[in-house]
Amino acid sequence: MGSSAGKYNIKAVSTMLGIQPGTLRAWERRYQMIAPVRNESGHRLYSEEHLKVLRWLISKVDQGFTISQAVSLLENSGHFREQADSTKKDKLNEIGEELLDALMEFNSSKAHELINYAFNLFTIDKTVIDLLGPILIKVGDLWEEGSITTAHEHFATSFLRSRIEGLSSSFPHSSFLPRAIAVCGPGERHELGLLMYTMFLRRKGFEVVFLGTSLAENDLEVVLDKIEPKFLFLSCTLEENRKATLDLMEILNRNYPNLHVGIGGIAIDSMPVEQRKNHQENIVGISRTEWEKWLKKRIDSF
Numbered sequence: 081m082g083s084s085a086g087k088y089n090i091k092a093v094s095t096m097l098g099i100q101p102g103t104l105r106a107w108e109r110r111y112q113m114i115a116p117v118r119n120e121s122g123h124r125l126y127s128e129e130h131l132k133v134l135r136w137l138i139s140k141v142d143q144g145f146t147i148s149q150a151v152s153l154l155e156n157s158g159h160f161r162e163q164a165d166s167t168k169k170d171k172l173n174e175i176g177e178e179l180l181d182a183l184m185e186f187n188s189s190k191a192h193e194l195i196n197y198a199f200n201l202f203t204i205d206k207t208v209i210d211l212l213g214p215i216l217i218k219v220g221d222l223w224e225e226g227s228i229t230t231a232h233e234h235f236a237t238s239f240l241r242s243r244i245e246g247l248s249s250s251f252p253h254s255s256f257l258p259r260a261i262a263v264c265g266p267g268e269r270h271e272l273g274l275l276m277y278t279m280f281l282r283r284k285g286f287e288v289v290f291l292g293t294s295l296a297e298n299d300l301e302v303v304l305d306k307i308e309p310k311f312l313f314l315s316c317t318l319e320e321n322r323k324a325t326l327d328l329m330e331i332l333n334r335n336y337p338n339l340h341v342g343i344g345g346i347a348i349d350s351m352p353v354e355q356r357k358n359h360q361e362n363i364v365g366i367s368r369t370e371w372e373k374w375l376k377k378r379i380d381s382f
Contacts, residue, residue, distance in 0.1 A: 127201075219237060259308075260289070264293050278313075316346075
């Protein structure tokens with residue numbers, strides 16, 4: 081792990097890049113574009129990868145872009161976004177295998193170390209969506225096939241949820257973006273996929289009320305009337321709950337004509353082609369690209 085580990089303190093980075101430490105800390109806090117590790121004393125340590133990202137951002141600011149515009153360019157263009165080469169993919173897979181092993185051994189300190197290392201190499205979105213997400217799916221598959229115990233499944237999902245929740249709640253929201261609600265569909269208890277989608281929304285600047293697992297009948301309407309959001313996202317992972325989720329979506333579409341209802345999850349993505357066509361306007365998709373496209377189309381309509 082040494083080659084890309086943090087080795088420059090904030091004073092050194094400030095000197096090398098010509099940026100004030102206070103400005104750098106503000107960028108990190110507001111935009112979360114890098115995640116420097118901290119040493120035993122709690123001081124930030126930056127890697128060569130972090131310096132490359134910061135140099136690129138500073139060059140854009142020098143060209144006249146605002147820092148928010150530069151960060152948006154960074155995310156949308158894919159520049160420095162892990163450079164999607166075989167070496168990076170191999171490293172991500174390697175970390176994923178080690179992390180899964182650590183979770184199966186109930187080794188939380190090792191798991192924390194590996195996730196921190198991943199944040200040191202990759203963007204926050206990449207780490208959560210392409211590393212933690214597949215591990216969550218793998219843990220669920222192992223449990224369903226009887227390869228691991230309920231204790232393993234509970235420990236792993238609880239650990240990963242804690243990391244994702246802690247990160248998700250730290251993002252500032254924009255007063256210019258509409259409010260949203262994220263909740264599991266009727267009968268649904270699996271909320272980690274929804275939590276990851278919530279992190280994606282919060283990362284975009286949305287204020288999201290995360291309600292988690294399925295609510296009692298009529299409780300959702302109470303929340304909608306109180307909050308008056310513009311978006312509601314329903315998650316469905318089990319096929320047995322799909323019809324109830326679709327029925328709820330149809331009711332919400334009728335009763336709240338100004339509300340954009342998005343649906344997602346394994347059970348939604350596995351629908352037959354004809355059924356998907358009937359609900360295409362509400363399906364948010366499974367990839368970040370699809371999520372971005374679905375949101376943009378509806379935000380532009382405001």
